[in-house]
Amino acid sequence: METRRLIYVLTGVAVAIVLLIGVLVVATSGGDDDNGGSASDGNGDESPGPTGPDLPDRVEGELRLFGSDPITLDPACASDAGSAEYIVEIFSGLLGFDQDLNVVPDVAESYDTSPDGTVYTFHLRTNVLFHDASRRVTAGDFKFSIERALHPDTLSTVGEVYLDDIVGAEEYADGAADELTGVKVIDDNTLEITINEPSAFFLYKLTYPTSYVVDQREVRDATCFEGAEWTLNPNGTGPFRLQEWELGQRIELVPNDGYYLEPQPSLAQVTYLLSGGSALTMYENDEIDLTGVGVNDIESIRDPNNELNAEFHQFDSLDVFYVAFNTEEPPFDDVKVRQALAMAIDKDLIANEILAGLVAPATGILPPGMKGYNAGLDGLPYDPDAAAVLLEDAGGPGILEDVVILATGRGASPSDSLEAIVAMWEDNLGVTITIEQQDSGLFFQSVQDHDYQIASLGWIADYPDPQNFLDLKLHSESPINDSQYSNSEVDALLDQARSELDEATRLDLYQQAEKLIVEDAPWIPLTHSKPGILIKPNVKGYETPPFVIENLRYVTIEE
Amino acid sequence: MQGVAGYVIRRLALVPVILLIVSMVTFALGRLAPSDYAEIYAGGRSRPELIERIREQRGLNDPIPQQYVRWLGDFVTGDFGESVIYRGANVEDVIFPRLWVTVQYNAVVLVLTFLIGIPVGTWAALKRGTWLDPLAIGAFLFFASIPVVVSIPLLQWLLAVKLDLLPTSGWEVREVVGIKIGVLSEQAIMPILIMTLPGVAGVARYMRSQVLEVLDQDYVRTARAKGLQDMTVVGRHVVRNALLPIATIMGFELAALLSGSIFIETLMGIPGIGSYAFNSIGSRDYDSIMAIVLIGSAAFMFANLLVDITYGFIDPRVRLSGETALV
Numbered sequence: 074m075e076t077r078r079l080i081y082v083l084t085g086v087a088v089a090i091v092l093l094i095g096v097l098v099v100a101t102s103g104g105d106d107d108n109g110g111s112a113s114d115g116n117g118d119e120s121p122g123p124t125g126p127d128l129p130d131r132v133e134g135e136l137r138l139f140g141s142d143p144i145t146l147d148p149a150c151a152s153d154a155g156s157a158e159y160i161v162e163i164f165s166g167l168l169g170f171d172q173d174l175n176v177v178p179d180v181a182e183s184y185d186t187s188p189d190g191t192v193y194t195f196h197l198r199t200n201v202l203f204h205d206a207s208r209r210v211t212a213g214d215f216k217f218s219i220e221r222a223l224h225p226d227t228l229s230t231v232g233e234v235y236l237d238d239i240v241g242a243e244e245y246a247d248g249a250a251d252e253l254t255g256v257k258v259i260d261d262n263t264l265e266i267t268i269n270e271p272s273a274f275f276l277y278k279l280t281y282p283t284s285y286v287v288d289q290r291e292v293r294d295a296t297c298f299e300g301a302e303w304t305l306n307p308n309g310t311g312p313f314r315l316q317e318w319e320l321g322q323r324i325e326l327v328p329n330d331g332y333y334l335e336p337q338p339s340l341a342q343v344t345y346l347l348s349g350g351s352a353l354t355m356y357e358n359d360e361i362d363l364t365g366v367g368v369n370d371i372e373s374i375r376d377p378n379n380e381l382n383a384e385f386h387q388f389d390s391l392d393v394f395y396v397a398f399n400t401e402e403p404p405f406d407d408v409k410v411r412q413a414l415a416m417a418i419d420k421d422l423i424a425n426e427i428l429a430g431l432v433a434p435a436t437g438i439l440p441p442g443m444k445g446y447n448a449g450l451d452g453l454p455y456d457p458d459a460a461a462v463l464l465e466d467a468g469g470p471g472i473l474e475d476v477v478i479l480a481t482g483r484g485a486s487p488s489d490s491l492e493a494i495v496a497m498w499e500d501n502l503g504v505t506i507t508i509e510q511q512d513s514g515l516f517f518q519s520v521q522d523h524d525y526q527i528a529s530l531g532w533i534a535d536y537p538d539p540q541n542f543l544d545l546k547l548h549s550e551s552p553i554n555d556s557q558y559s560n561s562e563v564d565a566l567l568d569q570a571r572s573e574l575d576e577a578t579r580l581d582l583y584q585q586a587e588k589l590i591v592e593d594a595p596w597i598p599l600t601h602s603k604p605g606i607l608i609k610p611n612v613k614g615y616e617t618p619p620f621v622i623e624n625l626r627y628v629t630i631e632e
Numbered sequence: 633m634q635g636v637a638g639y640v641i642r643r644l645a646l647v648p649v650i651l652l653i654v655s656m657v658t659f660a661l662g663r664l665a666p667s668d669y670a671e672i673y674a675g676g677r678s679r680p681e682l683i684e685r686i687r688e689q690r691g692l693n694d695p696i697p698q699q700y701v702r703w704l705g706d707f708v709t710g711d712f713g714e715s716v717i718y719r720g721a722n723v724e725d726v727i728f729p730r731l732w733v734t735v736q737y738n739a740v741v742l743v744l745t746f747l748i749g750i751p752v753g754t755w756a757a758l759k760r761g762t763w764l765d766p767l768a769i770g771a772f773l774f775f776a777s778i779p780v781v782v783s784i785p786l787l788q789w790l791l792a793v794k795l796d797l798l799p800t801s802g803w804e805v806r807e808v809v810g811i812k813i814g815v816l817s818e819q820a821i822m823p824i825l826i827m828t829l830p831g832v833a834g835v836a837r838y839m840r841s842q843v844l845e846v847l848d849q850d851y852v853r854t855a856r857a858k859g860l861q862d863m864t865v866v867g868r869h870v871v872r873n874a875l876l877p878i879a880t881i882m883g884f885e886l887a888a889l890l891s892g893s894i895f896i897e898t899l900m901g902i903p904g905i906g907s908y909a910f911n912s913i914g915s916r917d918y919d920s921i922m923a924i925v926l927i928g929s930a931a932f933m934f935a936n937l938l939v940d941i942t943y944g945f946i947d948p949r950v951r952l953s954g955e956t957a958l959v
Contacts, residue, residue, distance in 0.1 A: 144717065145719040146720075228682075232869075290796070298716075300712065304720045321730065347903075348902060350803065354788045360800060426677075514666075514667030514916060517672075521680070
């Protein structure tokens with residue numbers, strides 16, 4: 074009797090499975106209303122149609138991208154490129170970039186600069202509406218948004234970085250003042266921003282999401298950590314509107330019909346698939362229109378016989394990857410030791426062989442494509458013999474015993490390029506340097522606390538100005554000068570460049586400073602990225618900016 | 633109290649105690665580990681004062697026991713905290729939809745594993761001495777020997793890119809009577825396949841050895857001797873007695889599936905709890921980690937309890953002894 078019951082149970086389960094498979098087949102063979110894609114049969118006697126299996130509905134004019142969840146969609150809080158990518162499409166600010174990377178008015182129609190270069194008067198467009206079309210953007214909205222980004226309770230890490238030039242910013246950010254005095258609402262259409270001293274890059278800072286306008290009616294007292302529900306359905310002003318954000322699954326952007334700049338978006342929809350998976354395989358299977366290409370796949374794609382070859386593009390990215398020395402810590406306080414280690418690295422080998430040309434070897438700090446980039450800067454050459462002599466002068470390989478190079482990592486093996494560097498040091502100088510990996514939070518803390526000897530780091534441009542690299546990372550008084558580099562000559566040049574308003578002179582000052590820095594070798598600049606991507610041939614107008622700027626409204630899809 | 637009810641109640645009473653211990657250990661481990669989300673958020677470019685301010689306002693500077701009590705108070709009232717990786721979302725709003733995704737395909741995998749493994753194992757045992765036995769077991773062992781990090785790209789290449797039969801990854805949801813079901817879509821086939829095939833080997837091998845043992849028993853010989861048909865002997869006497877120990881490994885199988893979910897979800901783009909766990913740990917998303925660990929532990933305990941009850945259903949001898957074996 075008991076056996077019979079067991080058999081019934083098992084039969085029941087089997088029937089359920091068969092039913093389940095049946096439903097599956099029915100659902101996938103085009104009978105389902107909300108999923109009436111192509112009719113490719115599950116049993117496989119028919120050859121699959123040209124569109125392949127039943128993929129999620131393809132909306133006409135839809136751009137499908139591989140993405141990941143943004144950490145935040147709050148413009149005042151976003152500090153990473155992954156978040157900024159969405160924010161620049163959904164929100165907008167006083168200024169933006171055109172496709173040639175010139176700063177151009179955005180919500181502002183124009184602006185005037187006072188003769189002494191400290192007062193900017195922005196004249197706002199009168200036709201900029203929030204996405205829900207309920208209200209137009211006024212100067213008051215900008216004052217609210219800028220003050221909010223700086224307010225101590227907001228806990229934004231970027232507020233002070235991008236807005237600290239404004240008069241009264243420090244007092245306001247410390248909670249010592251109730252109002253940000255440097256931002257004045259003259260009338261609904263006019264906003265006046267006063268900065269402490271003339272600055273050639275302040276306008277660049279205003280292109281970053283930190284000062285973008287948000288709708289105070291929905292944001293209210295939300296901080297970067299609490300009350301952020303509004304970002305799941307934000308009321309922005311940018312060319313696209315967030316239609317849906319299903320956490321971990323997809324983000325859908327649709328055009329903002331009332332967008333105020335030309336060209337207006339022509340895509341019907343932008344879908345970001347957030348659930349991960351293998352992007353290149355998805356691209357090959359026509360599930361996404363665009364994907365990055367990693368070192369492992371580059372070889373086969375470069376092969377002219379590969380059909381993907383024609384869809385491959387490579388572009389410059391404004392960044393630098395480098396090895397930093399803690400210059401206060403012996404023996405790295407000795408310039409000879411730093412130079413020796415720098416000259417023992419064959420950057421061409423790393424860039425072209427190990428990283429397969431997806432990066433360019435770096436001679437200086439500033440990347441190609443950046444204003445002030447010095448193509449004539451040779452940097453320290455790869456010269457193992459000279460390097461060995463320098464190290465001998467400084468005390469010999471013995472002084473580099475028990476030295477550790479710090480890198481980020483989550484338990485996987487260190488990057489091939491880092492292992493190559495350590496091997497080159499071993500071969501050329503006879504020193505054994507150990508790689509230690511820490512996870513990102515701990516790593517940044519160690520670097521910030523100067524609790525390291527050598528570290529493997531990178532820096533990506535926030536805005537295309539040399540100040541963002543040289544002044545921010547290598548001025549002795551900068552809070553994020555990780556290598557504790559201090560050279561009074563360099564400081565003087567950087568100080569002078571800060572307020573120099575003549576562009577040519579200013580860039581020349583930066584080049585002089587860069588030259589001194591490279592010779593002092595607080596950093597060994599290694600590579601600049603040249604990321605590779607695949608773009609489907611029917612996707613037109615997709616530019617590959619070297620850093621995050623709003624660009625989807627220029628994209629069209631040809632059928 | 634005696635019988636099944638008493639047994640179940642005793643076991644259930646232990647659940648909160650174990651969860652409390654698990655939560656204390658997890659909480660302490662998280663807070664004692666170097667670095668926190670304030671640092672990760674600051675990303676090395678903020679003034680230390682700002683990181684301090686974040687810690688202060690978020691209560692990360694309070695003594696750990698105080699933080700724990702505050703967290704516990706919120707948790708038991710259903711407030712799991714706010715996610716750091718999905719800024720703006722409450723943990724409970726993120727975790728349950730994701731848990732549902734993981735449960736769906738794991739349930740299908742579990743059922744399929746046993747549904748294939750039991751007959752294969754029985755069949756192999758009955759064919760002992762012929763080449764069919766090692767062939768059947770060997771074939772499934774082959775699948776079990778391929779790590780998912782290899783089998784996933786291989787199958788993606790074969791089934792999606794080459795043969796164009798299935799999408800490579802992702803998770804499509806359909807509404808069936810108002811419930812969001814994902815296992816009915818083509819996207820689910822590949823992960824289910826990848827997780828089922830390796831599991832079958834374990835079940836089949838175990839089943840095979842159990843059946844062989846039972847086949848040697850006197851009562852099987854007696855059954856045969858009294859002229860019962862072969863099918864009846866196998867169905868009524870052999871399989872039934874061999875199934876008992878198989879129920880035990882169902883609990884282990886479940887644990888293996890849950891940990892396997894981390895890989896499969898991350899590599900195949902399934903928005904389940906495994907990929908959520910992976911991301912949370914990397915970002916020191918304390919509240920999310922706590923919720924995932926506790927829900928995972930609870931699920932594990934209930935699954936084992938269920939196994940033990942099933943045990944009683946299959947074998948009345950267990951039902952009567954009423955031990956309080958722990959997990």
